[in-house]
Amino acid sequence: MPVLSLIANPADPELSAALAQAVVAQTGGELNWLNHGVACDILEPSAPDALAIARDIIGTKAIDANLVPSEGRRKLLLIADMDSTMIEQECIDELAAALGLKSQVAEITDRAMRGELDFAQALDTRVALLKGLERKAIEEVRREAITLAPGGRALVQTMKAYGAYTSLVSGGFTFFADYFAKRIGFDEAIANVLEFDGDSLTGTVAKPIVDKNTKRERLLALAGEHSLDLARTMAVGDGANDLDMIGVAGFGVALHAKPAVAEAAGIRIDHGDLTALLYLQGYYDDEFVR
Numbered sequence: 001m002p003v004l005s006l007i008a009n010p011a012d013p014e015l016s017a018a019l020a021q022a023v024v025a026q027t028g029g030e031l032n033w034l035n036h037g038v039a040c041d042i043l044e045p046s047a048p049d050a051l052a053i054a055r056d057i058i059g060t061k062a063i064d065a066n067l068v069p070s071e072g073r074r075k076l077l078l079i080a081d082m083d084s085t086m087i088e089q090e091c092i093d094e095l096a097a098a099l100g101l102k103s104q105v106a107e108i109t110d111r112a113m114r115g116e117l118d119f120a121q122a123l124d125t126r127v128a129l130l131k132g133l134e135r136k137a138i139e140e141v142r143r144e145a146i147t148l149a150p151g152g153r154a155l156v157q158t159m160k161a162y163g164a165y166t167s168l169v170s171g172g173f174t175f176f177a178d179y180f181a182k183r184i185g186f187d188e189a190i191a192n193v194l195e196f197d198g199d200s201l202t203g204t205v206a207k208p209i210v211d212k213n214t215k216r217e218r219l220l221a222l223a224g225e226h227s228l229d230l231a232r233t234m235a236v237g238d239g240a241n242d243l244d245m246i247g248v249a250g251f252g253v254a255l256h257a258k259p260a261v262a263e264a265a266g267i268r269i270d271h272g273d274l275t276a277l278l279y280l281q282g283y284y285d286d287e288f289v290r
């Protein structure tokens with residue numbers, strides 16, 4: 001049976017009891033709070049267009065509404081993108097900033113994430129512009145310019161505590177993915193390898209690159225290794241190169257994504273932080289591992 005999930009951003013919660021009751025009055029079903037003011041489930045809504053009704057009632061409030069199945073709701077595999085998903089920046093744009101090239105590189109990044117450019121070609125073009133950047137400058141960017149996305153550690157640590165395997169698969173770089181995967185608590189990290197000549201970037205990336213196919217194939221491989229039906233998997237990302245893994249996962253989540261990605265994904269989180277992915281699975285706030 002379906003569950004209508006309503007989730008607000010915990011940093012600025014707008015999900016009032018009155019709004020939740022207004023949705024229930026129009027959709028039917030049983031109201032169950034996961035975290036008062038932040039997240040609730042409406043169990044077995046009877047209205048056939050419950051999601052559209054909920055979104056109409058919510059209007060412009062910063063609340064995400066999604067319809068998810070109740071069976072197998074807690075997932076046992078998480079595949080996550082890194083840039084603009086588990087961290088708040090695009091690493092390659094911040095590296096370009098160290099060379100005074102951020103606007104030029106960021107424009108290419110944005111077009112690639114919207115699916116307007118071939119990902120591999122766009123990556124090669126941007127990395128070539130980084131030629132000569134020194135390792136100490138990259139370390140400074142990693143230390144000073146990159147911030148973890150809110151809720152990410154709670155998401156990963158909670159899912160692991162309840163038996164899930166977690167994988168960070170990024171079209172970015174191991175220099176960042178390995179480091180932040182350890183800080184957040186992922187079981188593994190897969191990303192592209194920047195090539196160096198001594199302590200300076202050569203302007204090239206090792207082949208084959210990690211792209212949308214890699215992300216999808218890693219999800220399928222891990223599901224097989226852990227003997228999981230795809231219905232028990234979750235994938236989250238924001239860009240066009242995440243759509244393939246989002247499309248095959250049991251819960252495919254577009255997080256603060258480009259419009260085309262959000263439209264194509266089965267689940268969209270436009271307002272909440274990464275703890276929204278726990279509420280989608282029916283976790284109560286007091287079950288979170290923080």
